[in-house]
Amino acid sequence: MSRIATPSAGGPTAWHDLDPLTRLVVSVGTLVAAVLLTGVVCLLLLTLVAVLLPAALARQLRRVLVTGLLLALPLALSVIIVNVLFSIEGTVVASLGPLEITEEGIALAAEVVARVLTMAGAAVLFYVTTRPSELVASLQHHGVSARLTFVIHNGVAMIPRLAERAHEVTAAQRARGLDTEGNWLRRGRGVVAVAAPTVLSAVRETEMRTLALETRGFTRPGRPTVLRVPHDSSTQRVARWGVALALVLLTLARATGALPC
């Protein structure tokens, strides 16, 4: 049976060698910064430095670009449609029947698209270069509680499993005559028939997994033994705090209006 690929780690590069926590902080930091910054230029700069550069370092540039675009495109398109065609008053640049396209609308749309692309890129970068197992090991090494670790990890690890499960469920429902090859209206009706068992059986499986983990001492207080210790360093520690500090400063600058971007 075909399987949706789990995030591969790719080759041993400088990026891959970093403590997963560091990689997580960079990606999450980029996500937050993308929300705080405005203006296409600043956002593209952020993408270049915080997404594309590390992606190139990790030799995953193409993958991050393509997957990031695919992920962001539907959202970006809907944003463009809404903002460009339906919104802002201002200098009209062109008109499409009763709808007016303004300069300001275009600028806003461009900014939102850039933001969505940056966030998608940051998320994909982390996902394709980090295996769930090493993330968990790192979190446990740094003392994050077992339950929180499990929640984070389960979310990530469930993605390919959910996809595979949805595929199975779709096959079972098609065998009962559900038409997935017809027009979009027909396909829309089939969504519940696929979504409900997918989600419900995934929830059931998570419940069972919780029992299985408990019987293996997962909720024991105190730190578990980590066999594969992440490659942390003082430089990375400083960098992580640096990112946190930068975000705080960015928030302050945004709040006080001092941010040029």
Place this chain on the structure above:
Amino acid sequence: MTELRLEGVTYEYPAGVRALDGVDLVIPAGGSLALIGANGSGKTTLARHLDGLLRPTHGRVLIDGEDAATFSVARLAAKVGICFQQPDRQIFQRVVRGEVEFGARRLGASEEEAFARAKEALEAVGLADDLGRHPDDLGETRRKLLTIASVLAMRTSVVVLDEPTTGLDAHGAGRIGGIIRALHEEGRSVVGISHDIRFVAETFDRVVLLDRGRVVLDGTPAEVFAERAWPRLRASGLEPPHAAITGARLGLGSTPTEADVVAALLDREASAVR
């Protein structure tokens, strides 16, 4: 009623692994056939070719003489109903009635017709009293019977059951055997995938053994479970039915079921008397 024919069907995964390798198989109208084989032998893959969920990489699947490739799965499902192994990957309605009617409605049955079929199907699997219940309130066993009822209500001329007795207790398994025999008597074709060899020997007229995507044995239970076939069975990771082993030890010829052992012993006694 419908005839299914696989001609040289090969199915390759993208990685190049062949799940099916040149399978030639005819399932005549009204046939009753069991697919056996170890995990990974291609049983489920083969079943999914019967309603177009999978399309052959080479070769073709003919349904009443026409190439299945020309039909969508939804159209093929009107003739070939497949009940998958995992009830949880299928059940989504909040009422048993709705779940059983689902397939029938998808195939175009009216509300009244679907309801009538649902009642009949639930009766057949022993869940007649559960019509208005929430599927979650049924235990695992009854959820399994529910999925089988759902495919029965589709009234397709070919019914494919993937591991219908797994997880069922003796009562449940006996019920399924009865349903399969009843379908066969109605003239429908039944294809069963099962690793319960005893169930297979007792319920089906024909047994096909798959090994790494190839058909290696195809015949009646008496033929497939005869002593000369045991090395082939064992090489594929299976054991012959206990009745066959007992019969062979007693020198009774091929006795795939207990009934066969009894019959053979009675015969022997009768001829001894003569």
Place this chain on the structure above:
Amino acid sequence: MLKLQGVSYRYPGGAHETLHAVTLELAEGTITGLAGAAEAGKSTLCLVAGGLAPRVIGGTIVGDITLDGTDVTSWPMHHLAEHVVTSLQEPAGQLSLIADTVFDEVAFGPANLGLPPEEVVARSDEALHLVGIEDLRERDPERLSGGQQQLVVMAGLLAMRPRHLILDEPVAHLDAAGSRLVLEAITAIATAGTAVLMAEQRSEALATVCDSVAVVAGGNIVARGSPREVLAHPATIAFGIEELPEERLRRRLSKAGLDPDVVAAAT
């Protein structure tokens, strides 16, 4: 020795008790089987004996559960897990998903116990060896067959060196080859000293490995004895338990007026 005495259990929000005054003893080095129709209470009994009910699942429990005489009903789950571990029905649903290799999966349990790394590695190696899956060490657990996954799950539980192992339908969904592997592993585990409780639908599996079998019906234990005694008893068919092939044949021979012992002569 794990002992349940007069244990009754009700699921959270349950209208009635699922288990009634169950008494059961698991002695080290023995394999006790649980037979019974679907929904008779076998799985519930497994959850209760393993402590997952009521600790993780909730519900109310009455009665005594002791470990070598010490009452364990108030022990937290992670403490009990060092002595009693449970394997649930589907192996794939029990994988941690945190491990890239079978070795890491098996090491998960002892790692959770906070043991020194050398100890974790040693126990994991030992468990892999006991269950006979050393050759699967570097494989991705999610890509294994059902039978192999079941073995991985069992190894993972054994690496915790529990003295009691509870298995809920370990071979129900496996093919003949997978079943054989798992049953052999169970026998090896018991020989090494672990007490095993095994709930199974398939009577042949119970007959193959169990030292004794208890029949569960309607939440009660209604019969107890050696596998042959219990599984061959005419009353057990009434309880919805699968007949052993030999017994079924004997019954049919008698019914046909033939000598049932003809079968024994042939074996």
